[in-house]
Amino acid sequence: MKKVLIDRGVRQLLAWYDRDRRPLPWRQQVNIYHTWICEVMSQQTTLAVVLPKFAQFIQQLPTVDDLANCDEEILHQLWAGLGYYARARNLKKGAEFIVNRLNGRFPQSYREWLQIPGCGDYTAAAIASICLNEKVPCIDGNVIRVVSRLLALQDVWSTAGRSRIQDYLTQVIPSDRPGDFNQAMMELGATICRKTKPRCDICPLQMQCLAYANNCIEICPPKKPRRVLVDTELFVLIFWHRETDTFAIVERTDGFLAKTRGFPLTIAHQLSKLDRWQPLQLPGKFTHAIAHHRITGRICVIQLNSNDIDISMRQHLALSKTLHWMNRLDLSAKLSTALDRKAFQLFQNYTYSDSICEQLALNL
DNA sequence: CAAGCGTGGGA
DNA sequence: TTCCCAAGCTT
Structure with a gap:
């Protein structure tokens, strides 16, 4: 029946x-x-x-x-x-x-x-x-x-x-x-x-x-319990070779967006270890969410004089060996993650502004 | 088995 | 704006 x-x-x-x-x-x-x-x-x-x-x-x-x-x-x-x-x-x-x-x-x-x-x-x-x-x-x-x-x-x-x-x-x-x-x-x-x-x-x-x-x-069905949101502050490092207007894209080996290419990421706590490269934190921030993380993203620009990144820096940032220098136009098309694209968007907004350009120039 | 992992769209 | 979550899989 x-x-x-x-x-x-x-x-x-x-x-x-x-x-x-x-x-x-x-x-x-x-x-x-x-x-x-x-x-x-x-x-x-x-x-x-x-x-x-x-x-x-x-x-x-x-x-x-x-x-x-x-x-x-x-x-x-x-x-x-x-x-x-x-x-x-x-x-x-x-x-x-x-x-x-x-x-x-x-x-x-x-x-x-x-x-x-x-x-x-x-x-x-x-x-x-x-x-x-x-x-x-x-x-x-x-x-x-x-x-x-x-x-x-x-x-x-x-x-x-x-x-x-x-x-x-x-x-x-x-x-x-x-x-x-x-x-x-x-x-x-x-x-x-x-x-x-x-x-x-x-x-x-x-x-x-x-x-x-x-x-x-x-x-029916009852709501599934959700994980509580965690606020996370993330720094996006933009290695910039100013003379050629090129940017270092790396392979991230662990943490957020592991195994994808983009800008190196680091957390506030670790940022001070990069002082010798004189990172310049840009004003402004962007928001992003990854799983249960509510991320506030900030930009740090590091101008490199050579096309090389120190071993200790590489290990500290969890980066693979390969480094890809790309010009500004290529970058917009090639960044695959939303986080990288938001960060680059913010960077471009500021580097089109004269006052920030002056600060970056002074930082050389 | 619970935690970790991305994103864009809709409420 | 902010929150919630959608045709899961891997470890």
Whole structure:
């Protein structure tokens, strides 16, 4: 009896999806490379941000072979605005694995996709169900919310609650259209069964929804506890060779934005160690957020007479060996992180002002 | 298992 | 303005 209702709900869901789904670029036709990229790109971000980036990424790196062989700096630039740059680097590692170890043949199951760097339960399930018709449920934030409401389940963030959701989905996911079912559940969560102001009035699963019946949608699922915000003061060091108007870009090896190129970063506490290079702190500041850090960024300009940076300075700042001197125009195009771009923007505002230029000149 | 990791957009 | 958070993965 129960199963009949479930099957009916699944058919209603799929019918709704067939009729109302958004025409996303990666839904035009099934392409496992495109699905892989868009799923990783979509982790912890929003569709509005992903859409233009996805088009650009696929245009620049149309095949897994292109991705495996691309320059990492280009990769980071393609990823600019998406955050979590490790995802991009993992994509490249995955592409290298597929090209070099699997002879360019994509993994052919959920289990195999789990072996690919950056592919966890969610991403492997998405790819396997959508592209390989494997009957494995996707569990993301949207799906958790939908199931929480369908079953009037409040315990969804614990391990037990999570397996409860997984068990339920494993029961109801249809063998004939597992990928469409997964996408329909996520789509429902994104457009109808939203966190705020859910559209229960037009929901295809209204009749199956326990939270709707019990009038407890507001508390399903309960809010996830958030980490408290931490105020962090960060100094952005701009090594400037004034005669050539070039800037030193480094590879940051740890701390914020590790493994990305940009300006060296340091904290107030450590700044005094740089006194012998006569850093000039510019007036003004910018704000930025990284995870739970609420960052206040300040700029320190250090004018170098040679194109070299001291070993001790390098170690102190957690920098790799490679130093890239770039001119002002190139820099605007090549900075990949938002923090670096905000800092450079602030720097440019001040160095276009005569009074600051005089101060910097005096500092030589 | 909890902590760490970026960003842009919407409320 | 400020806060919150969105299709998670790794360690």
